[in-house]
Amino acid sequence: MPSTLRQERDRVRTERRRQDVLDASARVFVRQGYHRTLISDIAAEAGVGQGTFYRHFPDKRAAFEAVFDRFTELLFAEFAGMSANLPKDAREYRDSSVSALLRMAEALERNQDLAKMLMREAPAVDRGLEEKVASFQDGFVFLAKTFLDHATTEGFARPCDTTLVAQAIVGMGISMAHQWWTGRAPDVTLEHLINEVVDFAFFGITDH
Amino acid sequence: MPSTLRQERDRVRTERRRQDVLDASARVFVRQGYHRTLISDIAAEAGVGQGTFYRHFPDKRAAFEAVFDRFTELLFAEFAGMSANLPKDAREYRDSSVSALLRMAEALERNQDLAKMLMREAPAVDRGLEEKVASFQDGFVFLAKTFLDHATTEGFARPCDTTLVAQAIVGMGISMAHQWWTGRAPDVTLEHLINEVVDFAFFGITDH
């Protein structure tokens, strides 16, 4: 049926156009922040008319949220299936922590500016997005807690309130990422940073 | 000289009025966030005309910054002179950490909404305020590092990159405060939370 073919081709083209506008939105949001971004800026960046923006997103807020969602999907995809391989002992736990952080760091490196912008802008846009950021963080907390519960059950982690400790670990991680991006840790390699942080997380500051 | 008296009285009244407007600004920023706040909202909240706002602050940005500055001064005042009493051993270190965190938590409790608002909004206002937030955090990092350096020198803390670990600790602390405020840790007392976090910071997750 040719009309179906035609419909399909149109659908694909529309989807591609939507991606163009979404990409343009991300670039402009990164460059100017949410509130300094005008719809006309996005349209110009995407090389389309302003009306076309409204064909794909009801308003600026929705475009921002779509940028946010695409980013979080990207990050979670990176960790999908990770909880399948639970560590057998403290050494494996530490090793997989380091390698997970390195993978994460790599993934973020490619989207550093985007990540920084989203963490900075999203909570200030409105309550809905503030909540989304918190949920995003909760996702990592859940993952960390799963590992921690496993480790305490298996006896190679100290018994503790695993929810609170998982929150502390994830909060620390996000904060370190932020400080790293904003040049708060110059003259330090990423490997060194991760090793120090993981050591801290495993052993604390006390000298045993 | 009567004119001096007059000048002094006017100065006092002007300063009081400025505080009124500043207080009103803080309340409205907390309620509505930076971008949803209109100058007319602040003026109405303060019970003055719009022009009066501009008599005391050149624009909304300046009022926000003044709110921010007053808050940070308040917090740092709480910790002034703390580094005078460096701990003699791990036990004292832990005890003073817990008591410092409790004091801080108390101080914040009274300004919880303000603190939450400032952390959420300031980075998104502009680069200048983003940097101010970072500097604010750096202030605590410096304090934490001072203690940590002392402890490693005295031998009751594990040798480590004290700058990075101090950054991790402060990042964790701020993040926990945020999660606590936003109801991410329900059914938990503040004492329990602080104890868990301090234990984690001192011993890590490993079972020794």
Place this chain on the structure above:
Amino acid sequence: MPSTLRQERDRVRTERRRQDVLDASARVFVRQGYHRTLISDIAAEAGVGQGTFYRHFPDKRAAFEAVFDRFTELLFAEFAGMSANLPKDAREYRDSSVSALLRMAEALERNQDLAKMLMREAPAVDRGLEEKVASFQDGFVFLAKTFLDHATTEGFARPCDTTLVAQAIVGMGISMAHQWWTGRAPDVTLEHLINEVVDFAFFGITDH
């Protein structure tokens, strides 16, 4: 190419709309003067929204300048090519002076209010427009000087500082126009006025 056709049609429509706003601006400036004119007055006069004004002019000043420029172009067009026909003797000089003034007076009559407004308001708007008015006058001075230089060279005009005398003549002419418009010479026909002024310019007040 249909998109080119579309572009062309849009361009034409935009230009027409710009003219509408420019015409409306001129009418309102004439009616209310520069400083009493609000953008909203111009928009209402043009029958468009306020935003439409800003689509065509960056601000009130620019609209005023455009009105000014269009007026000066109109006037100079009236005199283009005039210096091609230099007079052969005093009689021809006088005749062409009278006819030039009549032509000018006619052109001005159709734009009397506009001319009066521009001469009154432009110098007070800012330095740039004050200078533009002066340059406009200089244009006529140059023309007058060209004729005067020719006449002195040919021997049918008294030797003199032709620049100064040209300035005096043009100043006199503009001033008379102003006085005429503002009803300073009632009960006098335009022909009579021009003849008296030209006689004065050719013979002075002295009885020979």
Place this chain on the structure above:
Amino acid sequence: MPSTLRQERDRVRTERRRQDVLDASARVFVRQGYHRTLISDIAAEAGVGQGTFYRHFPDKRAAFEAVFDRFTELLFAEFAGMSANLPKDAREYRDSSVSALLRMAEALERNQDLAKMLMREAPAVDRGLEEKVASFQDGFVFLAKTFLDHATTEGFARPCDTTLVAQAIVGMGISMAHQWWTGRAPDVTLEHLINEVVDFAFFGITDH
């Protein structure tokens, strides 16, 4: 009576203060033009509070008009009693014209910026001041016409419409003053300018 003395002293002081504010107004109007002048600018320039301005003038318009009036009184004082000495012949006419213009030029030189400002700003302030400027000019026209009428009656001036010619002469004079002030006649001495203009007024451009 001491209270009368005191009243008198107060009256004098008030009058002096009014002059201070008037002087300050003139300086600021010259520097910034009418519309760019704020009441606060005038008060600051006079070294008084804003309220004090309103004690002496009902509004900005009134202060401007007072500046204008003081200027015109100054100029007319310069010419008071001049019409008493009517010239006996063309030579005396010419001589007294030159000397009158020199005296006028001298008087204006001391108030050049003020004169320039008033001519530029007053007509654009409102109809009332526009009319005042015209009346001011009419004063000189009347003076010129008196002389011209006398000269034609006595037979040493060409018969003409003396009102129109007087208007032309005064318009020319004011215009030349303006051009002189605004640097339109560089490399020319005042004497030369006046001589050229008077020659033109007496003999026209024709070579006799």
Place this chain on the structure above:
DNA sequence: AATGAATGAGGGTTCATTCAT
């Protein structure tokens, strides 16, 4: 009389959103 803080109507300008083409 002098002051200058307070006022708020006024007006310039922006920009998200619509809609005719």
Place this chain on the structure above:
DNA sequence: GATGAATGAACCCTCATTCAT
């Protein structure tokens, strides 16, 4: 579907004027 000109509500900021001290 795409466009971008048009819109006008919204909002910031100014400044002449008032008035309590």
